[in-house]
Amino acid sequence: MGVSTSGPEPGIAVVTVDFPPVNALPVQGWYDLADAVRTAGRDPAVRCVVLAAEGRGFNAGVDIKEMQRDTATGGHGALIGANRGCAEAFSAVYACEVPVIAAVHGFCLGGGIGLAGNADAIVASDDAVFGLPELDRGALGAATHLARLVPQHLMRALYYTSRTATARELHAHGSVWRVVSRDRLHEAALELAREIAKKDGCLIRLAKAALNGIDPVDVHRSYRFEQGFTFEANLSGVADRIRDTFGTENRQGAGQP
Structure with a gap:
């Protein structure tokens, strides 16, 4: 469990995420992922990184339960940690010194969109779905990265409705x-x-640096701008109210009291 790196073939590093049951990463998990991607990219023997995941889906975003435990005691440490950790992981993928391929299966939601949207290429299984259920989870963010995957008007419709695209x-x-x-x-993914x-x-x-240099959107700045509104939603109490509702619905759906 956690983040691991392997080298299946010369020139290729595979960074694998495994946080059962749904790959919703805790704060430290985002930092571990960022470190693994950066380390792989800095290795002079590596010329491509594959970002993959074990389990039911590629990524389900942040660990909401970790955040709820913290806010229940009046703290915002987990929220701040998740904000910074996600920014670090997304940045690590985007700024990795070599191309990053996201190998996506199952669900790619929330933070998963940040990872896949900042990757250089995406290979996906036919059961993969992509989306930002942020408005249903008491959060905002990663529209920056969804906009790299779909046209602007579709991005907005997906964002407002929390729907997914296949x-x-x-x-x-x-x-x-x-x-x-x-x-x-x-x-x-390995073939590519x-x-x-x-x-x-x-x-x-040099090619990776050149392509990042001509990118029309500064993904670092735009994502951090979005995160400011996430923090505002939390300070206002709106986010907690929505997250609590989400937690109750999940328990009921699972047959828990």
């Missing part, structure tokens, strides 16, 4: 490189990584 829909928009069956996802890893290590790093 991997095939994103493939039609050009943001998902390839859609494969779940059992083919790992190999499909293998092709990238054949390039000269120095040149691929």
